[in-house]
Amino acid sequence: MALEDDINDGDAEVRAPLVHQPKNKADEEDGTTHHHGGNQWMVYLSTFVAVCGSYEFGCCIGYSSPTQSAIMEDLSLSTAEFSVFGSILTFGAMIGAITSGPIADLVGRKGAMRVASAVCVAGWLAIYFTKGVVPLDIGRFASGYGMGIYSYVVPVFIAEIAPKELRGALTAANQLLVVCGVSVSFVIGTFETWRALALIGLIPCAVVVFGLFFIPESPRWLAKTGRHRDFEAALQKLRGKDADISDEAAEIQDYIETLERLPKAKILDLFQRRYLRSVIIGVGLMVFQQFGGINGICFYVSNIFESAGFSSSLGTIIYAVLQVVVTALNTVVIDRAGRKPLLLVAATGLVIGCLLTGTSFYLKEHGLAVNAAPILTVVGILVYIGFFSAGMGTVPWVVMSEIFPINIKGVAGSLATLVNWFGAWAVSYTFNYLVEWSSYGTFFLYAAVNALAIVFVITVVPETKGRTLEQIQAAINA
Numbered sequence: 283m284a285l286e287d288d289i290n291d292g293d294a295e296v297r298a299p300l301v302h303q304p305k306n307k308a309d310e311e312d313g314t315t316h317h318h319g320g321n322q323w324m325v326y327l328s329t330f331v332a333v334c335g336s337y338e339f340g341c342c343i344g345y346s347s348p349t350q351s352a353i354m355e356d357l358s359l360s361t362a363e364f365s366v367f368g369s370i371l372t373f374g375a376m377i378g379a380i381t382s383g384p385i386a387d388l389v390g391r392k393g394a395m396r397v398a399s400a401v402c403v404a405g406w407l408a409i410y411f412t413k414g415v416v417p418l419d420i421g422r423f424a425s426g427y428g429m430g431i432y433s434y435v436v437p438v439f440i441a442e443i444a445p446k447e448l449r450g451a452l453t454a455a456n457q458l459l460v461v462c463g464v465s466v467s468f469v470i471g472t473f474e475t476w477r478a479l480a481l482i483g484l485i486p487c488a489v490v491v492f493g494l495f496f497i498p499e500s501p502r503w504l505a506k507t508g509r510h511r512d513f514e515a516a517l518q519k520l521r522g523k524d525a526d527i528s529d530e531a532a533e534i535q536d537y538i539e540t541l542e543r544l545p546k547a548k549i550l551d552l553f554q555r556r557y558l559r560s561v562i563i564g565v566g567l568m569v570f571q572q573f574g575g576i577n578g579i580c581f582y583v584s585n586i587f588e589s590a591g592f593s594s595s596l597g598t599i600i601y602a603v604l605q606v607v608v609t610a611l612n613t614v615v616i617d618r619a620g621r622k623p624l625l626l627v628a629a630t631g632l633v634i635g636c637l638l639t640g641t642s643f644y645l646k647e648h649g650l651a652v653n654a655a656p657i658l659t660v661v662g663i664l665v666y667i668g669f670f671s672a673g674m675g676t677v678p679w680v681v682m683s684e685i686f687p688i689n690i691k692g693v694a695g696s697l698a699t700l701v702n703w704f705g706a707w708a709v710s711y712t713f714n715y716l717v718e719w720s721s722y723g724t725f726f727l728y729a730a731v732n733a734l735a736i737v738f739v740i741t742v743v744p745e746t747k748g749r750t751l752e753q754i755q756a757a758i759n760a
Contacts (some may be wrong), residue, residue, distance in 0.1 A: 324497065324520050325444055329452045329491030332439050333459040335395055335432040338402055340463020340485035342371060342429045348471025349479060352416075356476070363415050370419050372707040378430020379699035383692030385431065390507075391439040391500045394431055399487040402428035406487075410480040423585035424481070432697040438691065442500040442684035443520055446750050449618040453683055454636035456675040458609045465602045502751075505538045506688050514604040530750075538688060552694055560685045560758045563743055564698040567625075567678035570735035572705025574632055576670055577715030583663065589721070590642060590659035597660060601667055608671035621681055624673035625739045631669025632732040638662030640725030647722060661734040662725075674735075678702075684746045687755045 346368045354364050378398075386394040401424050437456045441576030444452045465485070470477050498516035505513040513535075517527050552561045579586065587597035616624060639662030646655040686694040716724040746754045 295542060298373040300408075309658055312615050322445070322448065322522075324522075325448065325452070325677065327493075328372070328443050329440050329455060331490060331497050332395065332436045333388060334486045334489040334493065335398060335436045335457050336456045336459035337463040338458040338483070338490070339429045339432045339436075340465075341467050341483045341486060342402070342425045342463075343460070344464035344467030345425075345471070345479060345483065346371070348468050352476045357412070359415060362386065367419055367422050368414070369428070369707070369711070370423045372703060372710070373610060373619040374423040374426025374428075375430035375433065375701055376703045376707070378427040378432075379703050380430075380696055382431040382434035382699060383696030384692070385562075386435045386438065386503075386695075387692035390503050391435055391442070392494050392497070393616070395494060396441070398431035399490045400428075401425075403484055403487050406480045406483045430699065430703060431525065434695050437679045437683040439500055441680070441751065442502045443498075445521070446748060447617065449684070450621065450680055450747060451613045453680040454613040454616045454676045456679060457671075458606075461605050461609045461671070461675075465606055468598075474743050475758075483604070502534055502538065502688055504544065505534055510535075516677035517710075533750065533752055537756075549697070550694055552690060552697065557687070557690055557694070559695070560687070560690075560755070561694055563685055563758070564682045564694060564760060565701050565736055566742065567681060568702040568737060569705060570629070570731065571674050571678045572702055572709055574629075574670075574674065574732045574735060575636065575666075575709060575713075575725070576675070577706045577710040578716075578724075578728075579663065579666060586639075586659065586663060590646065591656040592660050597663070600660075600664065604664055605667050605671050608668050609676065612672055612676050616676070616680065617747060620745050621677050622743055622745045624653055625743060626673075626678050626736060628669045628673025628677070629732050629735040629739060631672065632666055632674060633729050633736070635662050635664075635666030635669060635731035636725045636732060638665060640722040640729065642722075643725065644722035648654040681746060684751055684754050685758055 298306075320471045350364060350368075353367070354361075359367070381585050382394065385397055389397070405421040405424030405426075405428065408417050408424060410421075412418040412421065420654050437453050440456065441449055467479065469485075469561065470482060474482070498519045501513050501514070501517040501520065501598075504510075504516055511701060514527070514531060517531055517534075518525065521530070551557065583598055583601055612624070639659055642655045642658035643649045644660060645658070682695065713724070716727070744754070744758060
């Protein structure tokens with residue numbers, strides 16, 4: 283069916299964009315686009331500014347753990363009141379996720395990062411100056427809202443500015459900085475006061491707001507909003523003043539013009555046949571990322587080690603170091619190994635880690651191999667977090683930023699991010715109840731979910747390495 287027929291028929295599929303074909307046969311074979319005379323320093327600078335938002339994301343997550351006892355003592359909070367303070371962050375993130383796509387579409391990717399920074403600043407200041415529980419919770423909710431916006435807009439912005447040969451590694455830096463923010467907050471919180479740690483949380487926001495003055499807006503968003511001169515200037519700035527951007531600019535412009543002739547997407551439009559596969563992929567990966575147990579294990583890792591009879595402080599330090607190291611290595615290999623192989627390896631490792639941990643609790647509960655159980659728990663948890671950091675933590679966000687056509691990216695990205703945050707809340711909320719039901723059964727249940735993730739990746743998820751966003755979206759939605 284011709285593209286013109288698809289556009290005229292609102293219910294028909296978009297089979298293929300008007301993609302500007304590579305002129306060199308070698309380009310077709312290896313999937314690369316050459317930007318002659320260009321350099322990537324502006325891409326790296328723009329990515330650095332954006333991932334400072336990811337670091338802020340990690341600071342928000344890591345704040346409550348090291349400050350719990352001090353906040354409860356200084357403000358005379360009950361356990362229930364502090365539980366509200368801890369969990370309200372996730373509710374703020376869910377609201378942020380719902381509004382992140384429309385905000386990013388309305389005011390641009392840079393504008394959305396400014397909004398997220400401003401809200402996080404307000405949240406941290408409310409926490410710093412609080413003398414009671416209400417301002418404390420308002421501040422925590424506000425920082426969660428900003429975090430929810432960051433969680434969507436940062437990977438999307440990076441994916442839209444990066445050349446395809448760097449896109450995977452640069453988008454993966456998002457997760458690396460989240461992990462670094464969590465770990466650094468945990469370490470600093472052990473020797474700084476909780477009010478001082480709130481002020482430290484302002485620093486990444488300041489870097490983002492200041493840095494945004496020196497980097498261009500997403501060229502794809504500029505093209506989508508009809509600002510053609512700004513679009514070409516931004517793309518030229520990102521690729522280098524001597525780079526030939528004609529092929530890339532034509533491909534982006536043709537694809538966006540094609541999509542703009544279609545009706546503006548609403549939430550129900552995501553379930554049309556032309557978009558359904560990309561929605562299933564994006565939302566499905568977020569479901570498996572969260573319901574595989576990561577937030578239950580992450581939030582309660584100290585308790586898990588204590589329950590198994592292992593030093594919680596030593597176990598947590600090893601856990602944090604391993605998470606940072608493996609996530610850093612992931613940014614190096616993602617554009618070489620590909621997205622799909624990393625997901626498969628990671629999901630397989632998650633199954634093994636859950637089975638090891640579940641077996642250790644089974645042995646302990648039945649009085650079998652009592653001396654071996656603690657070591658088996660530590661090995662299982664470290665295997666789990668190592669493989670999660672190697673693929674399942676990073677790759678779903680990379681793929682999410684790549685697969686949605688730009689005319690539905692705001693709505694679809696918000697949906698995927700909302701599902702992710704809902705899963706984070708659901709798993710962290712139910713973890714203790716599941717452990718009370720059956721400690722080993724909990725990990726066997728997570729193993730089953732991760733086994734289903736393997737089947738999902740094999741049967742549904744495409745490889746996106748080495749392809750432009752337009753090529754990926756045309757193939758998925760064909």
